[in-house]
Amino acid sequence: MDTLDVKPTPSIYYKQFSQYFANCRNHQSLDWYRNLNVWDGYDLSSIGLYLSDGYPFKLKIPYSGSQLRSSEISVFLEKFNAFYKDCRVDRFLKAHKEDYARIVEFAQDQIMASNLLNDVEKFYHKQKKGEIIIFVDLLNNLGNNAISVDDKTFKEKKMFKLAYLKDKNIIQTDDSKVTFVPLPNIVIHEVSHLYLNDFIPLYRERLSKKKNIF
Secondary structure (H helix, E strand, C coil): CCCCCCCCCCCHHHHHHHHHCHHHCCCHHHHHHHCCCCCCCHHHHHHHHHECCCCCCCECCCCCCCCCCCCCHHHHHHHHHHHHHHCCHHHHHHHCHHHHHHHHHHHHHHHHHHCHHHHHHHHHCCCCCCEEEEEEECCCCCCCEEECCCCHHHCCEEEEEEECCCCCCCCCCCCCCCCCCCCHHHHHHHHHHHHCCCHHHHHHHHHHHHHHHC
């Protein structure tokens, strides 16, 4: 994250993250990544969906994503595993396990209390097909995105990642707790995909006749 122009939203978590990994800023894996001709997008963390649950990380399903534009997945995993081991990433994750649970629970409660899911269902007048999976990205202050994995494991599952964007209406510092409030417009947009799976196939012919209008 130290090479990005847009830094993560200030918080206690980001401060602790920066302090813990300070000695790893020049790790050989990071230097390798910095020197690639083409950098990958901020959706790189989604590669975790293809991997095993523990170190050393291996592919549990064939990699079919578009996150990597600069390296083969085998090379990336070699570098990733080296960083994970040398920098004791497992210790950091374990130390913040309760924080992750609290943040996710708060975000989920915000969505349920807003009644957005019921409102979207009423709007489309039909039951949704599939399951919604939301990931929160505490070090992403850039943007939200949908996640697509072409594997039967994730069939009928609509996944998207919510960035922890800086809120201009409040003061956020290195001493601020992470308070993750999902943006309603983003949630509505992504949840709508569940109801539109059959829209294009059903109206493909009619839509094709009108495509030149736009």
